[in-house]
Amino acid sequence: MTGPRRGPAGGGAKVRWHRECKVPARPRLPGTPGRSDGGVSMRILSSQVAEHVGETVCVAGWLHRVRALKSVTFAVVRDRAGLVQVVAADAELVKRLGELPEETVVEVEGTATANPQAPGGVEITSPVLRELSDPALTPPFDIYRPVVTAALPTVLDNAAVTLRHPRLRAPFEISAASVSGFRGALEGLGFTEIHTPKVVSSATESGANVFKLDWFGRNAYLAQSPQFYKQTMVGVFERVFEVGPVFRAEPHDTARHLAQYTSLDAELGFVTDHRDVMAVVRDAVAGMVAAIAERAPAAVELLKVELPEVPAEIPSIHFADAQELLARETDEDPRGEPDLAPAHERWLCDWAVREHGSQFLFVTGYPMAKRPFYTHPDPERPEFSNSFDLLFRGLELVTGGQRLHRHSDYLAALAARGESPEPYAGYLAAFAHGMPPHGGFALGLERFVARMTGADNIRWTTLFPRDLHRLTP
RNA sequence: GGUCCUGUAGAGCAGUUUGGAGUGCUCGCCACCCUGUCAAGGUGGAGGUCGCGGGUUCAAGUCCCGUCAGGACCGCCA
Numbered sequence A: 001m002t003g004p005r006r007g008p009a010g011g012g013a014k015v016r017w018h019r020e021c022k023v024p025a026r027p028r029l030p031g032t033p034g035r036s037d038g039g040v041s042m043r044i045l046s047s048q049v050a051e052h053v054g055e056t057v058c059v060a061g062w063l064h065r066v067r068a069l070k071s072v073t074f075a076v077v078r079d080r081a082g083l084v085q086v087v088a089a090d091a092e093l094v095k096r097l098g099e100l101p102e103e104t105v106v107e108v109e110g111t112a113t114a115n116p117q118a119p120g121g122v123e124i125t126s127p128v129l130r131e132l133s134d135p136a137l138t139p140p141f142d143i144y145r146p147v148v149t150a151a152l153p154t155v156l157d158n159a160a161v162t163l164r165h166p167r168l169r170a171p172f173e174i175s176a177a178s179v180s181g182f183r184g185a186l187e188g189l190g191f192t193e194i195h196t197p198k199v200v201s202s203a204t205e206s207g208a209n210v211f212k213l214d215w216f217g218r219n220a221y222l223a224q225s226p227q228f229y230k231q232t233m234v235g236v237f238e239r240v241f242e243v244g245p246v247f248r249a250e251p252h253d254t255a256r257h258l259a260q261y262t263s264l265d266a267e268l269g270f271v272t273d274h275r276d277v278m279a280v281v282r283d284a285v286a287g288m289v290a291a292i293a294e295r296a297p298a299a300v301e302l303l304k305v306e307l308p309e310v311p312a313e314i315p316s317i318h319f320a321d322a323q324e325l326l327a328r329e330t331d332e333d334p335r336g337e338p339d340l341a342p343a344h345e346r347w348l349c350d351w352a353v354r355e356h357g358s359q360f361l362f363v364t365g366y367p368m369a370k371r372p373f374y375t376h377p378d379p380e381r382p383e384f385s386n387s388f389d390l391l392f393r394g395l396e397l398v399t400g401g402q403r404l405h406r407h408s409d410y411l412a413a414l415a416a417r418g419e420s421p422e423p424y425a426g427y428l429a430a431f432a433h434g435m436p437p438h439g440g441f442a443l444g445l446e447r448f449v450a451r452m453t454g455a456d457n458i459r460w461t462t463l464f465p466r467d468l469h470r471l472t473p
Numbered sequence B: 001g002g003u004c005c006u007g008u009a010g011a012g013c014a015g016u017u018u019g020g021a022g023u024g025c026u027c028g029c030c031a032c033c034c035u036g037u038c039a040a041g042g043u044g045g046a047g048g049u050c051g052c053g054g055g056u057u058c059a060a061g062u063c064c065c066g067u068c069a070g071g072a073c074c075g076c077c078a
Helices: A046-052 A091-099 A152-157 A166-188 A227-237 A274-295 A297-302 A319-329 A342-356 A407-416 A422-432 A445-453
Strands: A056-068 A073-079 A082-088 A105-114 A122-131 A212-215 A218-222 A239-247 A260-269 A316-318 A360-364 A387-392 A395-403 A438-444
Touching: A046 A056, A046 A073, A046 A082, A046 A105, A046 A122, A056 A082, A056 A091, A073 A091, A073 A105, A082 A091, A082 A105, A091 A122, A166 A239, A166 A260, A166 A274, A166 A297, A166 A445, A227 A239, A227 A260, A227 A422, A227 A438, A260 A274, A260 A445, A274 A297, A274 A360, A274 A387, A274 A395, A274 A438, A316 A319, A319 A342, A319 A360, A342 A360, A342 A387, A342 A395, A387 A438, A395 A445, A407 A422, A438 A445
Parallel strands: A082 A122, A316 A360
Antiparallel strands: A056 A073, A056 A105, A073 A082, A105 A122, A212 A218, A239 A260, A260 A438, A360 A387, A387 A395, A395 A438
């Protein structure tokens, strides 16, 4: 090792040699000493071994798989970048490798050797080994097999180890890329990222149930959304977004509902109506899809994710027209219903693909009766709202719309619902002090990733999901 | 909250229809074998409160009742 080298593709940043390889510092198993000059090596990643053929290298990671043959033992080490094969021939080292269970953390120093027989064409030979963890407990199923044989409850119950499986980890690589794309797209549009409280004093928004908790002896609640705060911050920054958890105490026990999930929220001022918000939704989603392709290509490849085209303008259909369409073209007649059933949403998505070649579809103008009090009505048809949902592959992914912005309209809307303005005082102050026409939206991250990866249950794309039955791990 | 389905070894499943000794499969685990593996291969072995409780029966994994757990659909849902 002669010093820092260029890293793998990705901006040309120098690799940070974050620490010394400690293999020689501990009692070593017999084997060829790593360096003739007695020095120490720095850890490199599995993906970098090929760049060091002929040199002594050090890798560290989890024992992904040990394959013992009579005269040679192969140990595959997994780190954050991937896998690398280690070849052991020394009798004592072979014996020890045979005793170590998979998932034990090890550090290996040896010679990077090109070999066409090795996976990836390179492997580490003449290794010395240091164990960095106690021998690992056997996982409930094989992490090293390409297919996941366990059912969802088993995966969730044993998340600490099962998430290491490349297929179970991949959705969270896509999740991270999605958030990055969301953030990048909105920052590019002049939005400011904010962080709002998740413990609130009032449980008054909407009829949805909230989690109640004790706050120094007072009643408090977990926030169902950053709605009030993000609107308030429009009065400060004009354009804001937030990535954070929201909590729903509703007893939904389905493959698409959670008690806690990650909401990608945005709100912007000086809009004409909800269509300006929809344009931002389009750009945000396009940024997310692009970021997945750019930042999580391995996960896309592994899961065979089909990245959707995001049209320059996502097709939209009015709620009333959607109901007419359903009544005309299906066996059901939902006209007069205040909302679309999940089956109707699925049908409309198929229709959008057929008619518009788009996997995304806006449904606009939901009835005011089903929308929260801050929803702005359609000036032409006041029974309908300036709101929208974005449907994607059969599922409601985004809800948004134009909000009321005049203080007097809020007082009237609350009065119409028989509610006192008192609990909303802090929120209403924003409007009393002058607020532009504005709107916003919220996108469910786990739902987005689930639709993107084809997961049949949102829990495959949720880290440590919280639902009716599950509070651990 | 409603309807339906499923609980059998560490994991994933057969076996339940027609009651007859925990009968079996794939993987893992343990031991041994194997000259380069790629989800290695071979031989042998260990591992079971058939979710739990009650009932029917000479006899229950199997039939009945209850209960608990998991799942699906619906309802509900900013």
